[in-house]
Structures are given as structure tokens and as C-alpha cells.
Amino acid sequence: MLHVDENFDTREVVLRQRQLLELTLGENPTTGFRWGLTDNGAPVCALRDSSFDPPTGGLGKGGARRWRFETVQAGTGRIALVYRRGWEDKAPARTFQITVRVEP
Numbered sequence: 001m002l003h004v005d006e007n008f009d010t011r012e013v014v015l016r017q018r019q020l021l022e023l024t025l026g027e028n029p030t031t032g033f034r035w036g037l038t039d040n041g042a043p044v045c046a047l048r049d050s051s052f053d054p055p056t057g058g059l060g061k062g063g064a065r066r067w068r069f070e071t072v073q074a075g076t077g078r079i080a081l082v083y084r085r086g087w088e089d090k091a092p093a094r095t096f097q098i099t100v101r102v103e104p
Helices: none
Strands: 002-004 012-016 020-027 033-040 045-053 063-071 075-085 094-103
Touching: 002 012, 020 033, 020 045, 020 075, 020 094, 033 045, 033 063, 063 094
Parallel strands: 002 020, 012 094
Antiparallel strands: 020 063, 033 075, 045 063, 075 094
8 A cells, every 4th residue: 555645745656556545634624624535536546435533632633634545447547635614715725636647
């Protein structure tokens, strides 16, 4: 499994078919901000799971949002997310994207 975090923003990752990619980004839902997928890596990736790891040691601290993708075919796809408050009509506070290249 390849572990990806904010340090991979705008980079390309190369995987083989049937390999797992886990993306972890910091998130603090108590502020109203949440990550939302805008591109899910199709057609080369399939989202298998999404979860939130709450903070430890007190309220108001951020946790981590995790997504697990599995590569399902050779080619290129893009995983992109925006960090925003769902009720606000503003540009996202943050963005994240990676290109996933899957080799046969």
C-alpha cells in the first residue's frame, strides 16, 4: 500500500494494478471545514473506503480524513479534493490533487 499525505500535492504517483493507495489529510470538522472529492481517480482507481480518525487529547483539535483507493486498470487518473464549508459559496480554503498512473 502506498501512503499519501499533503506532501504529495500536485505530484504523480505510479502504481501497479490491484495496488492500494491510502490518502490522509488533516481535517477539523468542528470548524465546519471538510474535504470533498471532486475527482475520484476514475477510470484507473476505485474508492474502497473513507473514514475519519478523531483527534486525541481534547476538543476542537483536528483529526485525519482517510480514503483508500484500489487501482483497477492501467492508465492515468486524477484524485482531487477541496477543503471548504459546505454552506459557504466561496472558493475552497485548500485544494489537493495527485495524478495516479497505473502500469500493467
